[in-house]
Structure formats: C-alpha cells, structure tokens
Ligand SMILES: *[C@@H]1O[C@H](CO)[C@@H](O)[C@H](O)[C@H]1NC(C)=O
Ligand SMILES: *[C@@H]1O[C@H](CO)[C@@H](O)[C@H](O)[C@H]1NC(C)=O
Ligand SMILES: *[C@@H]1O[C@H](CO)[C@@H](O)[C@H](O)[C@H]1NC(C)=O
C-alpha cells in the first residue's frame with residue numbers, strides 16, 4: 001500500500017513563526033512522489049525517480065535522512081510495482097524536445113513576436129517561464145500575513161533579504177530589492193486586510209508585492225539581467241470584484257503622461273496604483289512612485305547589461321501588472337541612458353479587464369507585451385464589463401461609445417480549461433476556478449488546443465490544494481493545507497505563547513526623492 005507520501009513531505013514545509021526555517025527548495029521538496037501511472041496520472045514520469053531521489057537526499061539535513069530513506073524505499077517499491085502493472089495507455093507521454101536555451105531565445109519567450117507559434121503547440125520553454133513567473137506571483141500570497149489577529153496583518157511575513165529563502169524559492173535566483181505598499185484608504189473594502197488591533201505596524205498600508213532582480217548566475221542563464229515585479233492579488237475570496245465600480249477614469253487624470261485623454265482605466269485600479277497617504281509611513285509614496293523609482297534605480301545599477309522588465313500578478317495583481325508595465329513605457333523607463341530599448345513584458349494570471357479600448361490600443365501601441373493566462377471557467381477575467389466588452393459587435397460598440405463601461409482586455413490570451421485535468425474534482429466553487437496554483441497546474445499539463453493533459457515538469461499537483469479544495473479526494477491531499485506552524489505563535493522565555501516581534505520593517509530608501517526628481521514625478525527638492 002502506498003503511503004500518502006506527499007503529506008509526509010509537505011509536513012516538512014510548515015513554518016516556524018517569523019524566522020523562517022530553511023528547507024529544501026520547492027522543486028526538490030515537493031517533487032512528485034508518484035511513479036509513472038500512479039496516484040497522479042498524467043505525470044511525465046520518464047526516469048525521474050532516480051534524479052528525484054538524489055535531489056531530495058542532497059538537500060536534506062543529516063538528521064532528516066533516516067526518516068527520508070524509508071520514504072524513498074517506499075517510493076522505490078511503489079515504482080517497481082508500477083513498472084510491473086504498467087500497460088500501454090501511457091506510452092504517448094511527452095516526447096523529449098531538443099533543448100533550446102533560454103539565453104538564446106529569451107526575446108521570443110518575452111513576447112517580441114507576440115508569442116506567435118509558441119502557444120499551440122505550447123513551447124516547453126515558454127511553459128516553464130510562465131510557471132517561473134507564476135511562482136513569483138504566488139509568492140505574494142504565500143508571504144502575506146492574512147491573520148487579522150496578527151499585529152502585522154497586511155504586511156509581508158518575511159524580511160526582504162530572506163524573502164525567497166523563506167518561501168523555499170532560493171533556486172529562482174532573484175534578490176528582492178524593494179517591497180511595494182499601497183494605501184488601504186481607497187474604496188476596495190474586501191481587498192485589504194487589517195489587524196483587529198489598531199495600534200499595529202501600519203494603520204493604512206498593505207503590502208502589495210515586490211521588485212526583484214536576477215542574480216549573476218540566473219542572469220547568465222537567462223541571457224539578460226531580469227528586473228521582475230510581482231503584484232499581490234486576492235486568494236480565493238472574490239468579493240472584491242463586487243467593489244469594482246465599473247467606472248473608467250482617464251489615466252492622464254492621475255498624472256500618468258498619456259497623450260490620449262480617452263485612454264481610461266477602472267478607477268479602483270487607478271486608485272490602488274496612484275493613491276498615497278502623507279501620514280502613513282509605508283504609503284506616503286504611491287505604489288506607482290515606489291515601483292517606478294525602484295526600476296529606475298535597478299536600471300542605473302546595471303548600466304552596461306542587457307536588461308528585461310517582467311511584470312506579473314494574479315487576479316487584481318494582474319490589473320496592477322498591466323497598469324504598471326504600461327506606465328513604465330509611458331514614463332520612458334523602457335529606454336536606457338544610451339538609447340537601448342528594454343523589453344517590458346507582462347505575464348498576467350486570471351486578470352480582470354483593466355481599461356477601455358483606447359487604453360488597450362495605447363498599451364499595445366507602446367510595445368508592452370502582455371500574455372494573459374486564464375481558466376475559461378473563471379469569472380474574474382469577465383469583469384469589469386460583463387455586458388459591454390470587446391466581444392460586442394462593432395456597430396453596438398459605436399453606439400455605446402459614450403457609456404462609461406467600455407472595457408477591453410489587453411494582449412495575447414492563453415485560455416486553459418480545468419476540466420482537462422484528470423487531477424481535479426468537478427467542483428462548482430468559483431474560488432477554485434480562480435486559484436493561481438490550480439492555473440499553474442493547468443499550464444504544466446497544457447500542450448496545445450485539443451491535446452491531452454500531461455504534466456510536463458516536476459511541479460507537484462499537491463500544490464493545487466495549498467489554498468483550495470480542488471484535487472480529487474483519492475490523492476489524499478488535504479484541502480487548504482498550507483498554514484504557519486502554530487499560526488505563528490512561539491513560546492517565549494517564560495514559557496508563554498506569544499506572537500514574535502519582527503525586525504523593524506523597511507520604509508522607503510533615502511534616495512527616493514532624487515529618483516522621483518529624475519523621473520519628473522515631483523518638482524519639490
Ligand atoms: C513507466 O516506467 C517504466 C520504467 O521506468 C518505463 O519503461 C515505461 O516506459 C514508463 N511508462 C511510461 C508511460 O512512461
Ligand atoms: C519605449 O518607450 C518609448 C518612449 O516612451 C515609446 O515610444 C516606445 O514605444 C516604447 N516601447 C518600445 C518597445 O520601444
Ligand atoms: C468604446 O469602444 C469603441 C470600439 O472599440 C471605441 O472606438 C471607443 O473609443 C470606446 N469608447 C470609449 C469611451 O472609450
């Protein structure tokens with residue numbers, strides 16, 4: 001009988017209060033536990049077990065190796081059994097493609113040619129890059145403090161320098177250079193999280209994501225230095241959608257230098273991006289000012305290197321991703337001091353519409369590349385503008401031109417369908433359809449329209465249930481399994497259970513004023 005091995009391995013991943021414990025990287029620790037044709041059908045199995053065994057053994061500390069070896073024995077037994085039982089129906093799994101190197105084709109992968117020829121059949125490199133950036137967006141959820149009983153509710157659980165290490169994502173090879181905050185004073189009451197206790201780290205700010213830059217090794221592998229921005233969205237609660245007022249406002253009204261006064265964006269998104277609060281330590285600069293200055297700084301830091309800017313986000317984070325990527329080009333940050341163009345790409349996951357047709361035209365006209373990935377059953381990408389959108393016949397659009405709700409999606413779409421995955425339960429929960437981990441799972445199994453669902457990487461299907469109840473029961477992966485050990489409570493010296501204090505949170509870098517001046521975003525000295 002096979003053990004519910006994934007449960008055992010997952011239990012290694014619980015968190016130890018604030019000071020995160022180092023644990024094996026996500027890929028190693030969460031490598032698929034099944035042999036071929038096993039608990040997880042559709043997994044690309046070929047010869048992975050041996051590698052996996054090495055990886056797991058290699059990263060575990062000595063004290064863990066004993067207990068792990070029994071898991072491995074169990075794994076081997078399981079695998080042998082499978083080999084014996086093996087029949088022909090799995091034999092058409094992914095043929096090994098000749099290896100392309102990302103360094104040689106990163107411009108195509110970043111959308112230089114609007115992903116022509118890369119989506120159907122799905123290009124393996126593009127698939128793995130999508131998952132890589134999806135992991136960066138997911139990191140925003142995994143790191144966010146949602147607990148309204150926490151003094152630090154609404155902040156990031158980890159310090160900037162240890163961010164990826166704490167999430168088991170060291171192998172991404174990026175360093176977070178800046179956290180992004182936004183003021184919660186705007187009219188999206190279901191989006192922000194506030195502590196029950198008002199005297200907290202910040203009354204009005206919420207952590208919104210981060211800017212990270214690829215380190216030297218990763219840059220060498222990627223063929224360029226990548227400046228990545230990830231924006232936080234909402235996990236499963238979809239109430240914030242109802243808060244969108246379906247009201248478009250010109251981008252130029254918020255000092256974004258757009259020459260078209262009719263390019264408009266949903267006002268809630270624009271508020272989130274541009275509002276600030278002078279009395280708030282973390283949001284006395286708007287999210288916009290924070291992200292633009294940090295990108296400016298990063299560009300200045302690597303004057304002679306090939307650069308790319310990649311912006312990602314899930315759900316509402318995707319709206320911010322599109323808006324900020326657009327702003328980066330509109331502000332001229334996509335051109336280096338010596339006149340080279342820095343490509344700006346958005347990998348958008350489950351995003352709503354952001355603005356009107358004129359906004360879409362401006363975004364695409366500037367050359368921002370947007371790849372929009374979504375589950376066809378998810379309702380969030382259908383808002384705002386459920387009724388009036390780009391699918392309405394042109395004649396009707398003309399008639400509706402004066403109406404305030406004239407929304408349009410931006411960029412190239414990659415539409416997935418969770419019903420294609422044999423792992424997933426046939427639920428009717430809209431939160432599941434919108435879930436980012438589930439979407440990344442769908443990307444992993446996608447090979448093109450009409451093609452069979454076969455997982456192509458070591459990405460663990462158990463991740464789907466991290467914050468949802470979507471996997472079929474017989475995988476024995478508990479729903480909503482991800483939690484912090486003892487909900488972050490630790491024992492102090494007197495033996496009492498308390499919430500640990502955290503190191504002082506970083507505010508804004510001292511040179512932010514200078515950078516704002518250089519960008520022309522402020523005139524006072
Ligand atoms: C299952 O594993 C065995 C041994 O590793 C291999 O010979 C067989 O081709 C695999 N089946 C599939 C469908 O990959
Ligand atoms: C880069 O910025 C300039 C100036 O804002 C803009 O005209 C151009 O279209 C942008 N994008 C590309 C890909 O060149
Ligand atoms: C609404 O959509 C039409 C058709 O795409 C477009 O021409 C028009 O400018 C849009 N109206 C507004 C107010 O943005």
Ligand SMILES: *[C@@H]1O[C@H](CO)[C@@H](O)[C@H](O)[C@H]1NC(C)=O
Nearest residue numbers: 425426427469471472473474
């Ligand atoms: C699907 O989910 C429902 C509700 O949680 C559950 O009762 C059912 O057993 C699940 N089906 C499978 C195949 O896992």
